[in-house]
Amino acid sequence: MYIRIAEKVMENPETVTLYFSYEFPSVPGQFVMVDVPGKEEIPVSLSSESSITVKAVGDTTQKMLNLGKGTIVGIRGPYGNGFKAVEGNKLVVGGGIGIAPLRYLVRWLERDIDVVYGVKTVKEFIFFEELRAKNVVFITENGSFGEKGTVIDILESMDLGKYDQIYVCGPEMMIASILNLFEREKILPLTQISVERYMKCGIGICGSCCIDPFGLRVCVEGPVFNGEILKNSEIGKYHRNGSGRKYVWKN
Amino acid sequence: MLEVRIGDMVLENPTVLASGIMGTTVSSLNRIARVAGGVVTKSVTSEPREGFKNPTVVNVNCGILNAVGLSNPSAKLFAQELERYNGEAPLIVSLAGSEEEIPELVSFFPMAQGFELNLSCPHVGSMGAELGSDPELVENICRRVKKRTSKPIFVKLSPNVTDIVEIGRGAERGGADGVVAINTLRAMVIDVEAGKPILSNRIGGLSGKAIKPVAVRCVYELFETLKIPVIGCGGIITWRDAVEFLMAGASAVQIGSGVFYGTSIFKSVIEGIKDFLVRKNLSLEDVIGMAHRN
Ligand SMILES: Cc1cc2nc3c(=O)[nH]c(=O)nc-3n(C[C@H](O)[C@H](O)[C@H](O)COP(=O)(O)OP(=O)(O)OC[C@H]3O[C@@H](n4cnc5c(N)ncnc54)[C@H](O)[C@@H]3O)c2cc1C
Ligand SMILES: Cc1cc2nc3c(=O)[nH]c(=O)nc-3n(C[C@H](O)[C@H](O)[C@H](O)COP(=O)(O)O)c2cc1C
Ligand code: FES
Numbered sequence: 253m254y255i256r257i258a259e260k261v262m263e264n265p266e267t268v269t270l271y272f273s274y275e276f277p278s279v280p281g282q283f284v285m286v287d288v289p290g291k292e293e294i295p296v297s298l299s300s301e302s303s304i305t306v307k308a309v310g311d312t313t314q315k316m317l318n319l320g321k322g323t324i325v326g327i328r329g330p331y332g333n334g335f336k337a338v339e340g341n342k343l344v345v346g347g348g349i350g351i352a353p354l355r356y357l358v359r360w361l362e363r364d365i366d367v368v369y370g371v372k373t374v375k376e377f378i379f380f381e382e383l384r385a386k387n388v389v390f391i392t393e394n395g396s397f398g399e400k401g402t403v404i405d406i407l408e409s410m411d412l413g414k415y416d417q418i419y420v421c422g423p424e425m426m427i428a429s430i431l432n433l434f435e436r437e438k439i440l441p442l443t444q445i446s447v448e449r450y451m452k453c454g455i456g457i458c459g460s461c462c463i464d465p466f467g468l469r470v471c472v473e474g475p476v477f478n479g480e481i482l483k484n485s486e487i488g489k490y491h492r493n494g495s496g497r498k499y500v501w502k503n
Numbered sequence: 504m505l506e507v508r509i510g511d512m513v514l515e516n517p518t519v520l521a522s523g524i525m526g527t528t529v530s531s532l533n534r535i536a537r538v539a540g541g542v543v544t545k546s547v548t549s550e551p552r553e554g555f556k557n558p559t560v561v562n563v564n565c566g567i568l569n570a571v572g573l574s575n576p577s578a579k580l581f582a583q584e585l586e587r588y589n590g591e592a593p594l595i596v597s598l599a600g601s602e603e604e605i606p607e608l609v610s611f612f613p614m615a616q617g618f619e620l621n622l623s624c625p626h627v628g629s630m631g632a633e634l635g636s637d638p639e640l641v642e643n644i645c646r647r648v649k650k651r652t653s654k655p656i657f658v659k660l661s662p663n664v665t666d667i668v669e670i671g672r673g674a675e676r677g678g679a680d681g682v683v684a685i686n687t688l689r690a691m692v693i694d695v696e697a698g699k700p701i702l703s704n705r706i707g708g709l710s711g712k713a714i715k716p717v718a719v720r721c722v723y724e725l726f727e728t729l730k731i732p733v734i735g736c737g738g739i740i741t742w743r744d745a746v747e748f749l750m751a752g753a754s755a756v757q758i759g760s761g762v763f764y765g766t767s768i769f770k771s772v773i774e775g776i777k778d779f780l781v782r783k784n785l786s787l788e789d790v791i792g793m794a795h796r797n
Pocket of ligand 3: 470
């Protein structure tokens with residue numbers, strides 16, 4: 253499908269939200285494959301029914317920052333399972349650009365939500381005004397705004413037992429620590445966590461996004477998984493590149 | 504009831520996972536091996552290959568185009584990966600490379616129960632398509648691989664040749680235990696907004712629904728001439744498709760793009776074939792090659 257960029261919002265100097273004049277039939281947590289003219293096709297989560305939000309980390313994402321309103325991009329999807337809504341008290345935990353799909357989630361869940369949102373410095377916060385209207389704990393690692401520390405520090409100080417469901421998206425090392433914490437708190441079954449893996453097809457055939465040990469495809473059975481499944485998986489340990497070669501996470 | 508024998512390889516049922524589909528990690532192969540009669544790995548080469556840049560796969564109305572570009576972490580690293588294979592179905596390792604390289608890869612894979620020689624990749628020049636369109640070369644490669652292993656070897660054939668049977672004959676002369684037909688058909692899709700081909704490699708290979716009648720014809724022709732078994736592949740989505748291949752002469756079938764509809768496709772094809780045999784009061788042997796006898 254070819255879609256024109258209807259609106260472009262610079263969220264901060266390295267993050268852009270591209271709005272389309274089209275609402276993807278979707279649920280939060282699903283992603284699309286975006287073919288950026290002259291660059292690669294990459295997976296990006298929906299940040300609302302009609303937008304994607306991208307942080308520049310390399311060639312293709314950098315180019316997306318410079319795409320003008322009116323540019324036509326090729327989009328496949330939405331793909332993946334997405335988050336499931338549940339009754340009761342919900343906690344949404346985001347780190348860095350991981351807030352992108354969670355912004356759609358927060359809009360969609362509507363009520364009974366607390367949010368924990370951590371970044372390195374205050375300049376990185378996006379969707380700030382929109383989120384501020386909710387019950388949000390903002391966290392910066394350097395203390396430039398809100399609580400000082402990491403998402404984990406704050407979660408450790410909270411009563412997680414009062415939540416019926418916890419939704420998470422963020423950098424893999426944050427997810428790894430969160431899995432350990434949730435295991436200690438015995439709440440892994442009550443969690444939905446979105447993860448990333450190298451993708452080519454996005455439709456479950458090429459096998460590049462499979463995670464060990466069950467061979468689950470992040471593009472089909474994910475990107476949102478129950479914490480119990482992830483706890484005993486490669487998540488936080490290693491990942492693969494486009495050739496299938498393993499790389500152990502440093503940290 | 505559904506057991507098939509190909510050379511000295513026994514498949515519990517005639518469905519096999521096609522090469523390049525969920526075949527990059529051992530855990531995804533393990534997952535499919537629990538249901539399929541056999542699994543084929545992603546093709547491996549002696550050196551690591553990143554493959555082409557995305558877009559490498561694009562869906563079209565009638566199937567899927569891909570130009571993944573034989574991405575793999577190298578035979579050496581992939582062999583380490585395969586050490587954790589669960590052994591629930593015969594494991595066939597797909598090998599790609601030059602005439603000199605392919606025979607050298609065999610020794611990396613003691614866990615393999617057979618090898619498939621990918622001499623037909625349509626979008627990587629220098630390896631694959633060119634090898635696979637010269638019957639003498641195919642014969643030579645088979646001979647050289649056979650010298651290295653007593654395990655069954657299969658040659659994956661390309662439809663992008665004038666006469667597929669001639670290539671099949673080369674494989675048979677070289678001592679191949681079977682042929683697999685077919686790999687993808689050379690194809691292209693163009694992005695009309697940008698005015699350029701969508702796949703980064705421009706040309707890719709078409710698989711899925713669209714190629715089934717071509718594949719069935721290839722299997723039919725190969726079965727007429729060859730003595731070695733033919734394994735059918737191309738556009739199988741339902742049990743009916745699979746039975747069509749069996750009737751054309753396939754001893755087993757491979758399923759690739761059909762996995763798009765879910766990994767449960769193996770189960771539904773297997774159950775469908777079973778029901779068909781019961782309903783028609785036929786055995787699998789009755790069905791294999793039936794279209795040649797009627
Ligand atoms: C399901 C999913 C949802 C995502 N959602 C978002 C989002 O909402 N916003 C956002 O900014 N980013 C998102 N990403 C990450 C985004 O895909 C990468 O940042 C992007 O591919 C980087 O491309 P690049 O060319 O700019 O950088 P490169 O320099 O090419 O790569 C930087 C890193 O990005 C990763 N990457 C590169 N190509 C791919 C690929 N084809 N598939 C997966 N990872 C890749 C690799 O880990 C690599 O190390 C998501 C990834 C996945 C898998
Ligand atoms: C994404 C993708 C990757 C493939 N990779 C390989 C490969 O590495 N080696 C190979 O011999 N065939 C490869 N193929 C071809 C398939 O094994 C199969 O021959 C072809 O897709 C036709 O079958 P199908 O219609 O059931 O998919 C690939 C096909 C697809 C769609
Ligand atoms: S990206 Fe191809 S299987 Fe997930």
